Amino acid sequence: MTARLIDGRMLSHRLRANMARRIAVLAETGVTPGLAVLLVGEDPASAVYVGRKIKACASVGIRSHTERYPATITTEALLARITELNAAEHIHGILLQLPLPAHVDMARVLETIAVAKDVDGFHLYNVGGLVTGHTVFSPCTPYGVMKLLESEAIPIAGQNVVVVGASNIVGKPMALMLMAAGATVSICHAGTRDLAQYTIMADILVVAAGVPGLILPQMVKRGAVVIDVGINRLADGRITGDVDFAGVSARASAITPVPGGVGPMTVTMLLENTIMSAERRHGLIPDPRCIAA
Ligand SMILES: Nc1nc(=O)c2c([nH]1)NC[C@@H]1CN(c3ccc(C(=O)N[C@@H](CCC(=O)O)C(=O)O)cc3)C=[N+]21
Numbered sequence: 001m002t003a004r005l006i007d008g009r010m011l012s013h014r015l016r017a018n019m020a021r022r023i024a025v026l027a028e029t030g031v032t033p034g035l036a037v038l039l040v041g042e043d044p045a046s047a048v049y050v051g052r053k054i055k056a057c058a059s060v061g062i063r064s065h066t067e068r069y070p071a072t073i074t075t076e077a078l079l080a081r082i083t084e085l086n087a088a089e090h091i092h093g094i095l096l097q098l099p100l101p102a103h104v105d106m107a108r109v110l111e112t113i114a115v116a117k118d119v120d121g122f123h124l125y126n127v128g129g130l131v132t133g134h135t136v137f138s139p140c141t142p143y144g145v146m147k148l149l150e151s152e153a154i155p156i157a158g159q160n161v162v163v164v165g166a167s168n169i170v171g172k173p174m175a176l177m178l179m180a181a182g183a184t185v186s187i188c189h190a191g192t193r194d195l196a197q198y199t200i201m202a203d204i205l206v207v208a209a210g211v212p213g214l215i216l217p218q219m220v221k222r223g224a225v226v227i228d229v230g231i232n233r234l235a236d237g238r239i240t241g242d243v244d245f246a247g248v249s250a251r252a253s254a255i256t257p258v259p260g261g262v263g264p265m266t267v268t269m270l271l272e273n274t275i276m277s278a279e280r281r282h283g284l285i286p287d288p289r290c291i292a293a
Pocket of ligand 1: 049052095096097098099120140231239258259260261262263264266267
């Protein structure tokens with residue numbers, strides 16, 4: 001078997017074309033979705049990611065800007081700026097690029113972002129909302145994975161799903177979203193003893209461990225769907241996922257590449273959340289917190 005390629009760039013392109021139409025509808029009421037991106041410190045990878053997000057915003061017609069702050073910024077100064085952005089009428093989304101310098105109180109800063117503008121879905125309300133099914137914004141990377149599975153018409157309910165990696169921004173929300181869709185979910189770690197005993201059970205295997213080459217062909221069931229969330233930079237500058245792509249492709253029925261799989265979808269779902277925020281703010285769609293459960 002040679003796995004079908006699940007193409008995140010192609011799906012992103014399709015979804016973004018539809019977004020441009022929604023932005024045209026918003027424009028008729030005089031509204032342009034606005035995103036503020038806060039970048040703290042000099043992490044080169046963060047600067048690259050932020051640059052991609054800004055470019056993607058421009059491509060669909062979202063107004064965005066980056067605010068750069070020195071690594072020495074205080075928690076209080078960041079809180080003060082976020083409070084201003086919370087009140088700014090033309091800003092519908094606030095994204096604080098992670099990681100932050102160690103001295104910044106990340107939890108406090110994330111909890112200060114208005115829930116209605118938390119397009120990253122990192123506020124505790126949104127994290128809790130994922131648990132109960134009342135989230136306002138889903139985090140972009142797992143949301144993008146759900147869209148990829150949906151676009152390929154891959155069934156989720158009743159399937160065995162194994163998530164490798166339990167981070168707050170990918171593994172944990174991913175498991176919750178798949179659980180809500182009716183999957184039987186196992187959450188593993190890169191260090192899980194006999195990891196292969198779990199992964200071999202998976203109808204859908206989602207890998208977000210940050211360990212290049214972690215998933216070998218013999219760890220994958222024949223015909224499984226494999227979603228590689230890993231982004232690892234090799235010494236020569238190229239990036240690679242957590243899955244032995246060539247080997248696993250011979251066993252899986254479908255697989256995401258790195259690059260060109262989940263990464264572009266992360267950016268696309270940020271655009272989706274920002275547009276949704278503007279649509280809610282201006283009454284085009286209901287706010288999930290205002291409707292009866
Ligand atoms: N507050 C916050 N929100 C985030 O969403 C966030 C963050 N912080 N910190 C870092 C991670 C990482 N992340 C990626 C975004 C795009 C690609 C992406 O576009 N990847 C492309 C290109 C990869 C390349 O060539 O470097 C691909 O996989 O094809 C990857 C990773 C968002 N993150």
